Amino acid sequence: MLFKRLGYTDRIMIVAIYVFLILLSFTALYPFWNTLIVSLNEGLDTAKGGVTFWPRAFTLSNYSTVFADDKLLNAFMITILRTVIGTISAIFMTTMLAYGMSKSYLIGRKFFTIFFIVTMYFGGGLIPTFLLIKSLGLMNNFLVFIIPGLISVWNMIIFRTFFKSLPAGLEESAQIDGCSNWGVYLKIILPLSGPVIATLGLFTAIAHWNDWFAPTIYITNQDLMPVQTVLRRLLNANLFNEASGNSTGTINSLTLETASKKSLTSKSLISATIMVVSLPIIAVYPFVQKYFVKGVMVGSLKE
């Protein structure tokens, strides 16, 4: 529709909508951009104020400090490990369960379905789960990141619906050729489910990458802390400094020992850490966006 053909009020409305959408995108993007710029600017220079859209005193020292810090690097490794292992094992376990549940002749199928659905509405809550994890000996154990999240009932239902929609002929002909159920699952069902696995796998991976709360209650050992939790501790330390009027000062040496030598400020170091933590998501984001959107649609079809 041509702009010229529109009436007077419509023109105002369309212009207002475009202006509003641009402003909204600006507010969505500016915080990340500003953090990026602060992370690329010299800390003491940032402290003078006025750094907004462009670096004034460009430096990479904030990043080199972050990457030189053994504790942060270790935290990154933990996050990467838990994301990779956690996602792969969770998708494997959940699809396996979903494949079994998709068989109409499965004995006890009705019972199992109710058994799983109930947990979507009721749960024990924070403290009973905490006490359970404690009595299982999963405190300060890397497996606490993996095992409790192996089965997602929601994902299982989506997978099951998808598996049921696959043509039954494929499975039958494989079985006639002597393929067992395990063979069908591994060689036919999984390869055919690429897009669904990609979608739900991405959501699972993001949840692993972003999880900061579970480690704060289940992990006390520094060496097992994922990077989001470490970042939160840095922020707390910084907040404490700011409260005592010391935010332009150097960061709490407990976490970043080299900071004081290079006259870096906590703000610039935190910005660099934020960028490093969110960069993987920003980097893969353009390529996987269509899967995210698909994921919402898959989820909503279930309702």
Added chain:
Amino acid sequence: MSQVTAKEHYSSIPPKRRSVNEKSFFQRLWKQMDIQLMVWPGVLLIFIFAYIPMYGVLTGFMDYNIFTGANIFENPWVGFKHFEDFFNAPQFWTIMRNTIVISLLKLLVGFPAPILLAMMLNEVRHRNFKRVIQSITYLPYFMSWVIVGSIVMSLLSTENGSVNMLLKGIGAIDESINFLSMKDYFWAILVSTNVWKDIGFNSIIFMAAIAGVNPSLYEAAEIDGASRFKQMYLITIPTIMPIIIIFMILAMGSLLSAGFEDILILAQNPSLRPVSDVIDTYVYRVGLQNQRYDFGVAVGLFRAVVSVMLLTIANYLARRTGNSLW
């Protein structure tokens, strides 16, 4: 014609043949053992991590000794003592008020916002422009609350935070305001951060609903000379109203979930507690951090029971409106 009763009919079949057709339960189970083995690990995991905590809820009715082992029944029963303690706690009304006010504010602002965004995006005819706007507005949704919180803190910081710089620049304030330590601003900051984070992603579902509107409705309206604004108001909104109502009612079911991670991250300053403490954060602080497990479980259970009641009512309402199309 001889009448054959069912009993006679079955007894006339030789016993051997029957056993071939109707295998025993265990034989059938054995034959599908491969499939059963795919299901059991999941059942076991869900039993451990979902059902055992449900049974752990019983500690809310006990005086729990933190040194008890796996058998919680070593602890003495105390009935509703912890529930009464919570209802009589000095913070009880503050916490209930904060919980309900915060979740109502989130609903009031956070619910219409993505619908409006979807309607605005629907008016955009430049496909690339639309795609860029969508990509940008979805992005914050995928960031953790730690990152969002730290970015918000940095923006609102008194030391060269962008917001204070902007307000000083346009002359609205003379002195920097420490937004995150003042009670007056907390609800606004919390709600707007939530809207900022979720608006784009939550608009997807409404975009899909709008895309499903029959285009001939718009064409007919255009021939009749309806303006774009009128089309929006008279066609788009009424057609997507059923889905709006259903989402609205389901959102009411979570009235006692005012948020948890966002509040933990944004309200680190203890002076904010009179406005920031909600049931979930209270359970975490008093129950877990102060190790009053039994009390925390009781408070959590209270929340869960009310939530299930609300959800049941909401579901009932959703079903009723689902039948009566707008």
